[in-house]
Amino acid sequence: MADVLAFVEQREGQIGGGAREVVSVAAQLASEIGSSASALVLGGPGLASAAEGLSTAGATAVAVAEHEALSEYNPEAYLPIVINHLRSGNFRALIFSASSLGKDLAPRVAAELDVPLGSDVTGMEVQDGVPLFTRPVYSGKAFARFSIDADPAIVTIRPNVFPVSDYNSGIEVSKFIPDVDPEAWCARVIERKGVTEGAIDVSEAAVVVSGGRGLKDPENWGVLEELRDAIGPDTALGASRAVVDAGWRPHSEQVGQTGKTVAPKLYIAVGISGAVQHLAGMRTSQTIVAVNRDPDAPIFSMADYGIVGDLFEVIPRMTETIKALKSED
Amino acid sequence: MLNNGGIDSLNVIVCIKRVPDTEAHIRIDETGTDIDNRGVKYIISPYDEFAIEAGLRVKEKMEGGEVSLLTVATSEAQETLRNGLAMGADKATLLRADSYMDGLGTAKALAAELRDSDAQLILFGVKAAGSDQQQVGPMVATLLGIPCVTEVSSFEFGEGVVTCQREIEGGIEVVEADLPAVLTITKGEYEPRYASLKGIMAAKRKPLEEREAEVSQPGLHIERLSEPTTRESGCVLQDSPDAVDELVRLLREEANAL
Ligand SMILES: Cc1cc2nc3c(=O)[nH]c(=O)nc-3n(C[C@H](O)[C@H](O)[C@H](O)COP(=O)(O)OP(=O)(O)OC[C@H]3O[C@@H](n4cnc5c(N)ncnc54)[C@H](O)[C@@H]3O)c2cc1C
Ligand SMILES: Nc1ncnc2c1ncn2[C@@H]1O[C@H](COP(=O)(O)O)[C@@H](O)[C@H]1O
Numbered sequence: 001m002a003d004v005l006a007f008v009e010q011r012e013g014q015i016g017g018g019a020r021e022v023v024s025v026a027a028q029l030a031s032e033i034g035s036s037a038s039a040l041v042l043g044g045p046g047l048a049s050a051a052e053g054l055s056t057a058g059a060t061a062v063a064v065a066e067h068e069a070l071s072e073y074n075p076e077a078y079l080p081i082v083i084n085h086l087r088s089g090n091f092r093a094l095i096f097s098a099s100s101l102g103k104d105l106a107p108r109v110a111a112e113l114d115v116p117l118g119s120d121v122t123g124m125e126v127q128d129g130v131p132l133f134t135r136p137v138y139s140g141k142a143f144a145r146f147s148i149d150a151d152p153a154i155v156t157i158r159p160n161v162f163p164v165s166d167y168n169s170g171i172e173v174s175k176f177i178p179d180v181d182p183e184a185w186c187a188r189v190i191e192r193k194g195v196t197e198g199a200i201d202v203s204e205a206a207v208v209v210s211g212g213r214g215l216k217d218p219e220n221w222g223v224l225e226e227l228r229d230a231i232g233p234d235t236a237l238g239a240s241r242a243v244v245d246a247g248w249r250p251h252s253e254q255v256g257q258t259g260k261t262v263a264p265k266l267y268i269a270v271g272i273s274g275a276v277q278h279l280a281g282m283r284t285s286q287t288i289v290a291v292n293r294d295p296d297a298p299i300f301s302m303a304d305y306g307i308v309g310d311l312f313e314v315i316p317r318m319t320e321t322i323k324a325l326k327s328e329d
Numbered sequence: 330m331l332n333n334g335g336i337d338s339l340n341v342i343v344c345i346k347r348v349p350d351t352e353a354h355i356r357i358d359e360t361g362t363d364i365d366n367r368g369v370k371y372i373i374s375p376y377d378e379f380a381i382e383a384g385l386r387v388k389e390k391m392e393g394g395e396v397s398l399l400t401v402a403t404s405e406a407q408e409t410l411r412n413g414l415a416m417g418a419d420k421a422t423l424l425r426a427d428s429y430m431d432g433l434g435t436a437k438a439l440a441a442e443l444r445d446s447d448a449q450l451i452l453f454g455v456k457a458a459g460s461d462q463q464q465v466g467p468m469v470a471t472l473l474g475i476p477c478v479t480e481v482s483s484f485e486f487g488e489g490v491v492t493c494q495r496e497i498e499g500g501i502e503v504v505e506a507d508l509p510a511v512l513t514i515t516k517g518e519y520e521p522r523y524a525s526l527k528g529i530m531a532a533k534r535k536p537l538e539e540r541e542a543e544v545s546q547p548g549l550h551i552e553r554l555s556e557p558t559t560r561e562s563g564c565v566l567q568d569s570p571d572a573v574d575e576l577v578r579l580l581r582e583e584a585n586a587l
Contacts, residue, residue, distance in 0.1 A: 075467075075477070100497040104479045107432070107464035111471035116433045116549035119462040132552065138459050141355040142364065142554050150548040187476035187506035190492070194500045201498035207586075231587065251482070251516065252496055257351055257458065258375055258516050266586040277351055283557070287584040289576070290565075300565055304584065305576055309568025317573045322587065325577065 004030040004093045008041040015050050018097045020057040024165040026095045027058025032126040036060050044071030048175040055171030069180040076185045081178050091152040098156035106156050115150035122161045139280030160263045202236045207266045210238030214271015218248035223315050230322045240272045256281035271311050274299025338393030341384040342448040345377035347409040348459040362551045376454025378521040380514040385417045395419045401438045401542050414532035415524035424542035431549035436468035438542040453513045470511035478504045482517025
């Protein structure tokens with residue numbers, strides 16, 4: 001029976017929330033095509049115990065490759081292990097997250113196996129046993145529904161889009177220690193720098209608070225930081241290109257065509273006009289809120305909720321209201 | 330800044346794609362699997378412009394070597410290549426393909442052409458506007474068996490290596506790759522230059538070759554293109570002391586977002 005494999009990511013030995021989405025999609029697909037879902041995770045020693053928790057997302061087996069040299073991602077280390085694992089079984093589909101790692105690794109796996117890759121998938125259904133996937137194209141101005149005529153069908157899924165399921169299956173964890181030879185790598189990571197220690201990346205956050213030129217001055221970002229802190233830990237700051245180009249905010253925060261694509265549960269656009277290139281990066285967010293003093297700002301056409309007003313009055317009040325609400329919980 | 334690390338000249342190939350202007354209104358044609366290109370202006374994909382800019386800076390720093398452009402497209406992309414030549418690239422090749430290709434097919438056609446090249450650096454955009462796949466660069470590198478560094482915001486050369494800054498989730502990675510290498514370029518410091526009038530005139534005389542691409546059977550089939558489900562017009566409130574309370578309540582109770 002052909003299996004569906006979820007490629008699961010770890011960071012610093014921890015298996016994050018994104019993993020549950022990938023496993024859930026694999027489990028969903030497996031149940032619809034009448035097979036089972038398993039997972040593969042690569043990392044440093046001691047990882048196997050962290051992998052057990054994946055059972056609740058629906059995987060019945062997880063293979064854990066443990067090696068000192070796998071604790072940090074290196075495509076040349078990861079690629080042969082994934083390929084070997086795929087060749088050791090009979091896989092109908094392989095699901096990656098469309099994270100930095102997934103977007104780097106999945107195309108290499110596909111090219112190595114000579115099969116196509118469906119990138120950044122936001123929808124999936126099965127018709128007559130054939131998986132059909134949907135992905136945004138033309139920066140979300142259209143959606144393409146496609147099938148993959150190859151085994152395995154490889155896709156990356158956009159973070160935060162698919163629901164996480166709650167199964168209660170048993171899980172079989174099998175650990176193995178692959179051969180890894182860092183001497184043979186043609187590309188090596190020589191340094192890693194955290195942008196802001198502990199801060200969560202805009203492309204992974206469940207809530208994004210984004211600021212644009214309407215904030216007037218980089219000094220004013222405190223207003224957004226307070227809102228972010230009030231909403232909770234899974235919240236990140238985003239920015240329009242205008243404020244990144246002005247040097248007010250780092251490029252890593254930019255949302256849009258030439259920045260990051262985000263699809264959080266809640267996207268709050270503050271003092272952002274809503275140019276097409278900005279909308280390209282956030283239009284698949286689940287709930288969109290806009291705060292802008294111009295009632296005709298295009299961002300309102302994309303918003304589920306909006307307030308027409310001065311952000312310097314609206315945002316601090318919003319922060320206070322949310323704080324008050326959260327303290328009642 | 331580029332450090333030439335003892336290398337004095339080096340050939341760069343930049344793979345570029347002709348795409349609809351990012352401002353263009355996208356309509357779906359009667360086949361339902363492609364867009365209606367009537368009235369649509371086509372441009373060099375924005376990230377590919379960053380890659381051209383990065384390639385031109387290598388040449389300026391090295392004071393030698395060539396920057397070549399490569400595309401797989403219909404003949405209409407000659408115009409796109411001329412625009413890249415006007416920015417300052419030296420020559421261009423169009424691998425003609427008239428039928429639909431998936432990302433792997435494109436990568437194979439590019440790899441077939443690049444296999445015998447003497448280029449030390451092959452640059453891609455991080456993603457092509459339109460297809461937004463973010464896959465062709467690392468696929469080409471894998472097919473060629475050479476290293477690939479993705480999402481590069483700046484790079485410099487050392488002894489037989491290129492050292493790249495990558496912008497990834499939560500941080501920056503510095504990766505050193507042996508040459509020849511494939512890099513996929515994000516905006517970083519590569520704000521693209523405008524073509525000067527002189528550049529536009531010169532571009533008309535630069536070599537542009539058109540040949541048949543190596544075409545393979547696509548395995549990814551587009552069944553249907555559709556327009557995004559329009560969001561129901563949202564609930565927009567005029568600011569008032571109650572509006573914010575109402576918004577927060579709606580976010581919590583109706584949208585389940587807080
Ligand atoms: C090839 C290309 C790629 C691009 N890529 C991106 C991209 O990735 N991301 C991106 O964001 N943009 C991108 N852009 C730029 C885009 O076209 C816009 O220029 C940009 O998004 C505008 O940023 P903004 O909304 O912050 O600024 P503006 O358009 O200046 O909008 C500021 C808004 O703030 C409002 N405002 C002002 N004061 C207040 C106040 N006190 N209270 C409330 N509201 C207030 C105004 O009404 C206005 O709507 C790209 C452009 C091109 C050509
Ligand atoms: N048809 C093509 N011809 C040449 N280069 C291409 C083509 N398609 C994609 N590319 C390159 O691959 C990058 C990534 O494209 P994609 O994987 O489609 O998002 C682009 O930015 C280009 O550099």
